[in-house]
Amino acid sequence: MRFISLTRFHKPNTSQEHASNFWRQQEGIAALIAITALSVFSLLGLYLSLNATTEVRISENYESHQQADLAARAGLNHARELIRGLQLNDLLQGPKAIDDPSKYPSTRSLQYAFRNWMDWSTARSLNILDPASDLTGLSSDDLGLINTGKYGGADGTPLVPRTGIALTAPDPDGSGTVTTARYFLKVTDNPEDCDTDPFTDCDGIVIVRSTGVARTIRETGGPVRANSVAVYEAKFKELRTFDLDAPVVVEGDGVLPAATTMFTGSSFNIDGSPNPYSIGTLYGIGTIDTNTSNTIHPADQIKARLSPERFRNIKGKCCGPTQPAIGDITTTVGLNPDKRLLLDPNFLGNIAYNLMPKFADNVYQGNQSWPAGTAVDLGYYDPSEPLDAPSQRFKITYVNGDLSVSGNFSGAGVLLVTGKLSISGSLRWSGLILVIGQGYVDTTGGMAAVEGGLYVVNLQSGNPPFGTPKITVSGSSSFKLDDKALLMAIRSLPQVELSRREVTSLIDP
Numbered sequence: 323m324r325f326i327s328l329t330r331f332h333k334p335n336t337s338q339e340h341a342s343n344f345w346r347q348q349e350g351i352a353a354l355i356a357i358t359a360l361s362v363f364s365l366l367g368l369y370l371s372l373n374a375t376t377e378v379r380i381s382e383n384y385e386s387h388q389q390a391d392l393a394a395r396a397g398l399n400h401a402r403e404l405i406r407g408l409q410l411n412d413l414l415q416g417p418k419a420i421d422d423p424s425k426y427p428s429t430r431s432l433q434y435a436f437r438n439w440m441d442w443s444t445a446r447s448l449n450i451l452d453p454a455s456d457l458t459g460l461s462s463d464d465l466g467l468i469n470t471g472k473y474g475g476a477d478g479t480p481l482v483p484r485t486g487i488a489l490t491a492p493d494p495d496g497s498g499t500v501t502t503a504r505y506f507l508k509v510t511d512n513p514e515d516c517d518t519d520p521f522t523d524c525d526g527i528v529i530v531r532s533t534g535v536a537r538t539i540r541e542t543g544g545p546v547r548a549n550s551v552a553v554y555e556a557k558f559k560e561l562r563t564f565d566l567d568a569p570v571v572v573e574g575d576g577v578l579p580a581a582t583t584m585f586t587g588s589s590f591n592i593d594g595s596p597n598p599y600s601i602g603t604l605y606g607i608g609t610i611d612t613n614t615s616n617t618i619h620p621a622d623q624i625k626a627r628l629s630p631e632r633f634r635n636i637k638g639k640c641c642g643p644t645q646p647a648i649g650d651i652t653t654t655v656g657l658n659p660d661k662r663l664l665l666d667p668n669f670l671g672n673i674a675y676n677l678m679p680k681f682a683d684n685v686y687q688g689n690q691s692w693p694a695g696t697a698v699d700l701g702y703y704d705p706s707e708p709l710d711a712p713s714q715r716f717k718i719t720y721v722n723g724d725l726s727v728s729g730n731f732s733g734a735g736v737l738l739v740t741g742k743l744s745i746s747g748s749l750r751w752s753g754l755i756l757v758i759g760q761g762y763v764d765t766t767g768g769m770a771a772v773e774g775g776l777y778v779v780n781l782q783s784g785n786p787p788f789g790t791p792k793i794t795v796s797g798s799s800s801f802k803l804d805d806k807a808l809l810m811a812i813r814s815l816p817q818v819e820l821s822r823r824e825v826t827s828l829i830d831p
Contacts, residue, residue: 448535569801575618585632732750
C-alpha cells in the first residue's frame with residue numbers, strides 16, 4: 323500500500339546563495355583593487371616626493387654654482403682694481419717679501435696647482451661662514467697674496483685676506499645679511515716671463531687666479547653636500563703705452579698754438595736731459611705724426627715757432643745748446659707694441675671716455691674752474707722717498723670737460739682732461755698729464771711744473787680721426803722727466819686684461 327506525504331516539497335533557493343557568493347567575490351576583488359591602487363599611489367607619492375627633492379637639489383645646485391661663478395668673476399674684477407699702483411714683485415712675494423725659488427714646485431702639474439689659493443677638496447668642504455680653521459694648513463708665507471708690500475722691515479698689509487672676501491645678501495628669513503659666497507685671490511708669475519725667478523717680474527705680466535666658493539643647502543641627516551666651486555684666471559699686463567719718450571709729447575698731423583704764440587717769455591724750461599731722477603730722453607718735445615704720407619711735419623712746425631734765442635730752453639740728449647731738442651718719435655712709437663696703441667684713436671677714445679671714469683679717484687663731469695681756496699685732494703709724491711713708501715699717494719683725477727686752474731695746486735698721479743686745459747695760476751704735478759679729446763693746453767699767465775710727462779692729442783669724429791692739437795707754453799712753466807714719478811703714474815692706470823679662462827679640476831695638467 324503506497325502512502326503519499328501531504329507535506330509539500332520545497333525546492334532550495336539557489337539564486338539567493340549565488341548572489342551572496344557573487345557579492346563576496348566582488349568584495350575580494352574590490353579589496354585587491356584598493357590595495358593595488360593604494361600601492362600605486364603610494365609609489366607615485368614617493369616618486370613625486372623624491373622627484374621634488376631632486377628638483378630642489380638640482381635647482382639649488384645650479385643657483386649655488388652661479389653664485390660661485392659670479393664670486394670668482396667678481397674676484398678678478400676686484401683684483402684688477404687692487405693691483406693698480408702696486409709693485410708686481412710685492413704681489414708675487416707676499417706680505418713677507420719672500421723670494422725663494424725653492425718654494426716653487428718643480429713639476430708642471432704642481433706649478434699649475436700652485437696658482438690655487440687652496441686645493442679643490444678643501445674648497446668643496448670649506449665652511450664659508452668661518453673659513454679660518456679650514457685654512458690653517460695653508461703655508462704661512464702667503465705667497466701671491468695681494469698686499470701693499472713690505473716696507474721698512476714691516477710686513478705688507480693684505481688687501482685681500484687669506485680667508486677671502488665674503489659676498490652677502492639680505493636675510494630672507496629675518497634682519498641682517500647672510501653670506502652667500504666667498505672668493506679667494508692669488509697672484510703668480512706667467513710662465514713666459516723673461517727671467518727664471520717665479521717671485522720677480524720682468525715683463526709686466528702676472529696671472530691672477532680667483533676661486534669662488536658657494537655653500538649648498540644643508541640637509542638634516544644623510545651625507546654633507548659639497549660646496550659649489552668655480553675657478554677663473556686672467557692674465558693682467560702693466561701697460562706702458564704712456565711711458566713717454568719725452569717730457570712733452572704732442573700727437574697730430576699738425577700743431578698750432580693755443581694762444582697768439584706757441585712760446586712766450588724767456589724762462590720756460592722743457593728738459594729731457596739726464597737728471598738725478600731720470601736717465602733722460604733724446605728730445606724735450608717729441609711729436610707723433612698721424613699722417614706720414616704728406617709733407618706736414620709737426621716737429622718742424624714747432625721748431626718754426628721757436629725763436630733761436632729760446633733754443634736752449636728745450637733740451638735733450640740729441641742736441642747741444644745751439645739746437646732745440648725737438649724731434650719726431652713716430653717710428654720709435656710704432657716699434658713698441660704698447661706705445662703703438664697711441665696710433666689707435668679707438669684705444670685713446672676708450673681710455674678717455676670709458677675706462678678712466680671707472681677707475682679714477684676724482685671724477686668731475688662738465689667744465690671745471692679751480693680758483694684759489696678750492697679744496698681738491700690730488701695726491702702726493704716725495705721724490706726723495708721710495709715708491710712704496712706709505713706717504714706716496716698717487717691718484718687718478720678725471721675731468722670730462724674744460725679745466726681752468728687759477729689757484730695754486732699740486733698733485734701726483736694721472737690728470738686726464740678731455741676738454742681745454744688752461745693754467746693761469748700754478749699747477750705742480752708729479753706723474754702724467756693726459757689731454758685727450760680737444761687736445762688743448764695753454765699756460766699763458768700761469769705756471770705749470772710737471773715732473774713726469776705731458777701728452778696732448780686731439781680726437782675728432784669722422785675721418786681723419788686725429789685733429790690738430792694746440793699748445794702754448796709760457797712764463798716759468800717747466801716740464802722735466804722723473805722716471806720714478808712716471809712709473810708710479812703708469813702703475814696707477816688700470817691693468818690690461820690679456821686673457822681670461824675658466825679652470826676645472828681636469829683642465830690643469
